Amino acid sequence: MTNEAIQLGDLLDQFNTSDEVGQNRLVYNQQWLRNQRALILLGQEHDAQATVDDYGNVSLDFPGQEISAPIATGSHMDTVRQGGCYDGLYGVLGGFCAIQKLYQQGHLPKKPVRLISFSEEEGSRFPAAFTGSNYYTGHQQVTPLVDEMGITFDQARRDAVRQLQTIPGVRRQRAPLPASFTELHIEQGPRLAQAHQSLGLVTGIVAQDRYDVTVYGQANHAGTTPMAQRQDAMATASHLMAELYDLANKSSKSLSFTIGEIHVSPNVSNVIAERCTFSIDCREESDERLATFLTAMQVVIQHFENVTVKQTLHVPATPLSQALRKQNAEIATRMNFPFQELFSGAGHDSQIMSTVTPTAMIFVPSEAGISHAPTEYTKMSDLLYGVALLATSLSVQANES
Amino acid sequence: MTNEAIQLGDLLDQFNTSDEVGQNRLVYNQQWLRNQRALILLGQEHDAQATVDDYGNVSLDFPGQEISAPIATGSHMDTVRQGGCYDGLYGVLGGFCAIQKLYQQGHLPKKPVRLISFSEEEGSRFPAAFTGSNYYTGHQQVTPLVDEMGITFDQARRDAVRQLQTIPGVRRQRAPLPASFTELHIEQGPRLAQAHQSLGLVTGIVAQDRYDVTVYGQANHAGTTPMAQRQDAMATASHLMAELYDLANKSSKSLSFTIGEIHVSPNVSNVIAERCTFSIDCREESDERLATFLTAMQVVIQHFENVTVKQTLHVPATPLSQALRKQNAEIATRMNFPFQELFSGAGHDSQIMSTVTPTAMIFVPSEAGISHAPTEYTKMSDLLYGVALLATSLSVQANES
Numbered sequence: 038m039t040n041e042a043i044q045l046g047d048l049l050d051q052f053n054t055s056d057e058v059g060q061n062r063l064v065y066n067q068q069w070l071r072n073q074r075a076l077i078l079l080g081q082e083h084d085a086q087a088t089v090d091d092y093g094n095v096s097l098d099f100p101g102q103e104i105s106a107p108i109a110t111g112s113h114m115d116t117v118r119q120g121g122c123y124d125g126l127y128g129v130l131g132g133f134c135a136i137q138k139l140y141q142q143g144h145l146p147k148k149p150v151r152l153i154s155f156s157e158e159e160g161s162r163f164p165a166a167f168t169g170s171n172y173y174t175g176h177q178q179v180t181p182l183v184d185e186m187g188i189t190f191d192q193a194r195r196d197a198v199r200q201l202q203t204i205p206g207v208r209r210q211r212a213p214l215p216a217s218f219t220e221l222h223i224e225q226g227p228r229l230a231q232a233h234q235s236l237g238l239v240t241g242i243v244a245q246d247r248y249d250v251t252v253y254g255q256a257n258h259a260g261t262t263p264m265a266q267r268q269d270a271m272a273t274a275s276h277l278m279a280e281l282y283d284l285a286n287k288s289s290k291s292l293s294f295t296i297g298e299i300h301v302s303p304n305v306s307n308v309i310a311e312r313c314t315f316s317i318d319c320r321e322e323s324d325e326r327l328a329t330f331l332t333a334m335q336v337v338i339q340h341f342e343n344v345t346v347k348q349t350l351h352v353p354a355t356p357l358s359q360a361l362r363k364q365n366a367e368i369a370t371r372m373n374f375p376f377q378e379l380f381s382g383a384g385h386d387s388q389i390m391s392t393v394t395p396t397a398m399i400f401v402p403s404e405a406g407i408s409h410a411p412t413e414y415t416k417m418s419d420l421l422y423g424v425a426l427l428a429t430s431l432s433v434q435a436n437e438s
Numbered sequence: 439m440t441n442e443a444i445q446l447g448d449l450l451d452q453f454n455t456s457d458e459v460g461q462n463r464l465v466y467n468q469q470w471l472r473n474q475r476a477l478i479l480l481g482q483e484h485d486a487q488a489t490v491d492d493y494g495n496v497s498l499d500f501p502g503q504e505i506s507a508p509i510a511t512g513s514h515m516d517t518v519r520q521g522g523c524y525d526g527l528y529g530v531l532g533g534f535c536a537i538q539k540l541y542q543q544g545h546l547p548k549k550p551v552r553l554i555s556f557s558e559e560e561g562s563r564f565p566a567a568f569t570g571s572n573y574y575t576g577h578q579q580v581t582p583l584v585d586e587m588g589i590t591f592d593q594a595r596r597d598a599v600r601q602l603q604t605i606p607g608v609r610r611q612r613a614p615l616p617a618s619f620t621e622l623h624i625e626q627g628p629r630l631a632q633a634h635q636s637l638g639l640v641t642g643i644v645a646q647d648r649y650d651v652t653v654y655g656q657a658n659h660a661g662t663t664p665m666a667q668r669q670d671a672m673a674t675a676s677h678l679m680a681e682l683y684d685l686a687n688k689s690s691k692s693l694s695f696t697i698g699e700i701h702v703s704p705n706v707s708n709v710i711a712e713r714c715t716f717s718i719d720c721r722e723e724s725d726e727r728l729a730t731f732l733t734a735m736q737v738v739i740q741h742f743e744n745v746t747v748k749q750t751l752h753v754p755a756t757p758l759s760q761a762l763r764k765q766n767a768e769i770a771t772r773m774n775f776p777f778q779e780l781f782s783g784a785g786h787d788s789q790i791m792s793t794v795t796p797t798a799m800i801f802v803p804s805e806a807g808i809s810h811a812p813t814e815y816t817k818m819s820d821l822l823y824g825v826a827l828l829a830t831s832l833s834v835q836a837n838e839s
Binding site: 228261308409 | 625626627628629644646648657658659660661662663664665666667670672673675676677679680683686687691693694695696697698699700702704705706707708709710711717719721782783784785804807808809810811
């Protein structure tokens with residue numbers, strides 16, 4: 038596997054930058070544009086037909102003996118702020134390497150093969166995630182979005198996409214849907230690394246609900262307002278948060294519950310808090326168990342006064358293709374690659390793609406479970422296990438009758 | 439009392455502005471400078487000797503028959519951001535009206551009388567409070583302070599003070615200490631208003647401790663990190679805060695306990711909190727009871743792991759002059775003014791002045807207990823009760839042998 042090692046490592050070096058803290062490929066910014074352009078040129082060098090749609094999703098179509106819907110792989114080009122070198126990019130460049138491996142067999146596969154580099158998945162620049170795969174699959178888009186600098190989504194999108202669509206040879210259109218989609222991705226959690234497994238086959242993606250909970254109080258002087266006469270939003274919020282954590286810890290083992298964001302007003306040490314808003318992120322492998330927890334959560338919240346709850350996200354659990362997972366398990370077994378089946382606690386483009394085409398995911402380990410950080414790391418040998426499994430999977434799918 | 443009503447109301451109108459949200463006389467800014475200048479000119483019109491020290495504290499000395507240390511009154515000129523029309527300013531302008539009333543008696547008092555307008559009490563521009571009265575009383579100052587705009591305390595101070603010290607007739611020096619100090623101030627709490635009392639005689643100022651408590655966790659992905667493997671700073675912080683509130687609510691009735699400020703890092707809804715820092719503001723009339731609570735608080739905190747506590751303020755309880763309070767109580771009784779004795783839950787220049795001279799405070803009600811806000815309000819009749827009691831108190835003190 039030496040040749041691929043050099044190629045994938047070189048590509049990762051070329052597409053990541055080392056002149057700032059972490060990777061900052063926010064959708065439509067300069068680094069993003071540089072990479073999508075480089076990917077198009079790379080594909081064209083290898084005889085792929087490049088297509089760029091109006092959201093900046095790049096499709097590289099490699100020919101097959103037949104004219105049919107392609108077998109697709111890929112992931113997203115964008116990162117979080119100060120992100121790592123692998124999240125998203127590994128699925129794009131690893132996908133490219135897998136396709137190269139397939140075409141190095143010396144004959145065209147029956148079906149065409151496609152590499153997709155989705156424009157945006159992280160929601161790190163504009164307050165919306167999965168805009169790339171949502172557009173790709175024809176889902177409705179919310180576009181009146183503005184970034185931190187006041188630039189609108191549509192302005193940024195048009196400026197960047199124009200520069201990709203005017204590259205010679207690029208087809209401008211929404212690519213027709215593929216016959217299947219397989220995404221290679223880092224796990225982003227610690228399970229594969231802890232189990233010393235190089236490969237994970239993803240059974241599904243968790244259900245996810247997010248809420249903003251706001252506790253209302255009355256701002257007043259911390260020294261002159263008698264305790265008995267206070268409406269202290271922080272006093273209420275701290276008890277409510279503690280009870281919700283207690284409830285979560287008593288719930289099913291597959292539940293994850295996080296209060297990651299708090300905003301207090303006026304947030305001054307000698308003023309009683311007037312308002313405290315905190316986020317709730319809860320995820321479950323099972324829609325039913327998540328619903329059970331949410332019902333219990335509402336009961337807890339109802340015991341508190343002056344509290345409002347606003348749902349900000351609701352994503353049902355997404356089972357991925359059982360047929361593809363079974364096929365990948367058989368291939369891995371045949372190749373003598375140990376693997377583990379697992380659920381994904383993070384969202385992925387695959388959950389959008391799975392609404393329109395059979396979809397599979399292959400995970401490789403994240404050292405110490407770290408992702409979305411400059412210290413995100415996966416050993417090259419693990420990265421190459423993923424590429425090898427994907428190459429065979431694409432080959433099998435593309436040569437089936 | 440009609441004449442004083444017009445005069446005090448006119449003065450308050452003249453020294454407050456109506457062209458922005460609330461009063462924003464941060465120390466050494468334009469509004470502050472305008473008012474200290476206007477006060478100096480007002481004093482000079484009424485034959486007072488104006489003195490401005492190097493911190494911008496203004497002293498207006500009105501003559502007595504004898505040459506001796508003056509009987510002083512006054513308060514501070516600065517406000518919080520978006521402050522009210524009365525906090526500080528009422529003690530300055532009400533003090534001026536009381537002195538006028540005294541001199542309208544037709545003969546000079548035995549002792550001279552002084553009005554002080556302290557430069558700064560609120561700590562609203564630079565991260566230090568009481569810089570005016572601390573300088574006035576010769577206490578050590580911490581001056582390497584910088585405001586939000588990056589302007590240093592010393593630069594702002596020198597620019598503003600130069601403009602006051604160059605007003606013709608102004609003496610530039612630190613004024614010698616007065617024989618006593620009586621401060622007129624709004625209560626800032628609800629007790630007088632709820633008791634329908636127009637006057638409060640302050641027995642002392644609360645002891646006050648502030649802390650920053652930091653809970654450390656480990657930032658990680660909210661979806662992919664198993665609950666059992668998390669170090670969630672918010673999970674710990676919410677339980678700790680709830681237990682501290684429970685402890686405070688079981689403690690003495692004169693304790694006030696407030697968590698007003700929280701900072702979470704990275705403060706993102708789908709990332710487990712790496713760090714949560716919250717403030718604790720606790721106040722008590724009694725140093726002993728405060729110490730008892732703080733000991734119990736440390737015991738609670740020690741039950742939690744990965745927590746550090748940093749003390750940011752320690753002010754012992756300040757008893758004010760019993761002799762002056764007794765005298766003021768006798769005067770009020772003689773004038774048929776009902777009053778109530780009470781503790782101050784807020785800090786005041788009086789707690790600094792009481793370290794160098796016998797000090798008293800006279801409170802008037804704050805409607806609904808609101809202060810530090812544009813809606814801060816005290817009825818004119820209550821304001822005038824305060825001025826009348828202060829005028830008689832100054833007269834009695836200045837004419838004692």
